[in-house]
Amino acid sequence: MDTLIHKRIKQVLKGDQNAYSDIVNSYQQSLYHVCYRIVGNQQEAEDIAQEAFVRAYINLHTFDPKRKFSTWLFRIATNLCIDRLRKKKPDYYLDAEVPGTEGLDMYSQIASEERLPDEEVERMELKERIHYEIGRLPEKYRTVVILKYIEELPLQEISDILEIPLGTVKTRVHRGREALRKQLGDV
Structure with a gap:
């Protein structure tokens, strides 16, 4: 699969924008599932996956073809998910100590x-x-x-x-x- 993807990447870099749709189709489902499992919200996961594909397209010239494309793409998406989660920090953490106890956590x-x-x-x-x-x-x-x-x-x-x-x-x-x-x- 990576050889086909690397071929498509070369085509995109030469100006063939249709080749990118093949790349999107190859990873769309798995990328969405990762995003959904991290953020836990369907709409946010769809938005993040879409943004990851846009960012990958814009930065495709920085991709190192010696590496796996999926790893690079998942890194972009995972970072976007983490950024989204950080913006919605919870009020407490389960590993935080319960006030007034001797070391009990949540x-x-x-x-x-x-x-x-x-x-x-x-x-x-x-x-x-x-x-x-x-x-x-x-x-x-x-x-x-x-x-x-x-x-x-x-x-x-x-x-x-x-x-x-x-x-x-x-x-x-x-x-x-x-x-x-x-x-x-x-x-």
């Missing part, structure tokens, strides 16, 4: 939900709950958890997308998984 305040007896409904609820709880993670953990476990990207590619060291990615994946485990309790 994770201890999350109530566990009762499971319904029907297995199929239970499975669907669990999946929804996991996605909901991932959405509640602090952004630095949420992003790596989504890229690792939902998009199933390799750690090195996540490192490239987020432009952070591989060790930091591993740490954030571990801490994000632990935070998610605390949030989910005994589910």
